[in-house]
Every structure is written in structure tokens, then in C-alpha cells.
Amino acid sequence: MKISASIKSSFQLHEVNVETENNKKSISISxxxxxxxxxxxxxxLLFLSLATCFCNDLYREAAKxxxxxxTAExxxxxxxxxxxxPAKNIIYKVQIQAKKHSDAQICDLIEKVDKIAEIHNTLRQGIxxxxxK
Incomplete structure (x- = not known):
């Protein structure tokens, strides 16, 4: 999966675009x-990337x-x-509300997602x- 991000910046202009496999999106950042x-x-943005990756993977794995x-936070x-x-002491906390499921099921889900979250694994391994030029 090919992913890219771009910024075009000049006075009072800040255009942010991301793309995954030719699916282009704009993000509004002043x-x-x-x-x-x-x-x-x-x-x-790095920390938002970690939170976003975990959130998306969480819902994907929950559906499986x-x-x-x-609710997920x-x-x-x-x-x-x-x-x-570089950054140090990066930590994250996950809180999930899932009324129909046990704490053990939710804990297992969180641990599974922690192991497979791609952004987390990229930072953990270094790249x-x-x-x-």
C-alpha cells in the first residue's frame, strides 16, 4: 500500500494533502x-498518527x-x-466502552491491537x- 503526504506552504497558505493508493484527501490545518x-x-501529528492507527485497527479487530x-478514547x-x-516517554492509554462484552474480552482486544498497530510497530522497530535531493 503506497501512502504519501504533502504540504504546500506560503504566507497565509497551508495546504495539507494525504493519499493512499490514489485515494486523495485534504486535511484542514491553519x-x-x-x-x-x-x-x-x-x-x-506524530501522536495523532499513533492514536489514529490504534483507533482504526481497534475497530477492524473488534469487527472480526x-x-x-x-465508545473508544x-x-x-x-x-x-x-x-x-527525538521523542521520549511516549505512552498511550485506551478506554473502551462496550456494554455487551466482558472486561477480559476488551483487554484481549486492546492487547491484540497493540501488537499489530503498524505505526506503533514502525516506531518500536525504527526505520x-x-x-x-
Whole structure:
């Protein structure tokens, strides 16, 4: 599955687009108040990526098990230090309401998704990011 993301930025313009297998979508993110760049930072998007991946995988795996989730909340947090330093202490918490299912079923589902979530596994294993000039 080929995925890409792009940003076009100039004064008071911040266009964000993502694409998966030719399915293009725009995301509305305002420019910074001073006019250039994004009003949200990469760390926020990274943590949102973790939460989004877990959420989507959670619903997919729940459907396989015939588990009806009423509500899911995924909260990701961590710390960034000085410029250029990677994140540290990334943690996440998952809360699920599923009235018709036992705590054991929900716990098993959460553990399964934690093991297969692709963004989580990418960060856990590390990957090279290459600049092409």
C-alpha cells in the first residue's frame, strides 16, 4: 500500500494533502498566526498518527471478533526535548466502552491491537528516513 503526504506552504497558505493508493484527501490545518508554517507541530501529528492507527485497527479487530464498541478514547502523550532530539516517554492509554462484552474480552482486544498497530510497530522497530535531493 503506497501512502504519501504533502504540504504546500506560503504566507497565509497551508495546504495539507494525504493519499493512499490514489485515494486523495485534504486535511484542514491553519497556518501559524504569523502566516508561515503549520499551526500544529510534527510531534502533535506524530501522536495523532499513533492514536489514529490504534483507533482504526481497534475497530477492524473488534469487527472480526463481533465486538460492538460503543465508545473508544485513545490518548497519546510524550516529551520532546531540544531541537533535533527525538521523542521520549511516549505512552498511550485506551478506554473502551462496550456494554455487551466482558472486561477480559476488551483487554484481549486492546492487547491484540497493540501488537499489530503498524505505526506503533514502525516506531518500536525504527526505520530509516532518507532525504532525496
Amino acid at each position: 497556518p501559524k498566526t504569523e502566516g508561515y508554517g503549520s499551526s500544529i507541530n510534527g510531534g502533535e 471478533r463481533n465486538i460492538k464498541i460503543d 485513545i490518548i497519546v502523550s510524550g516529551e520532546f526535548g531540544s531541537e533535533g532530539e 530509516n528516513v532518507t532525504l532525496i
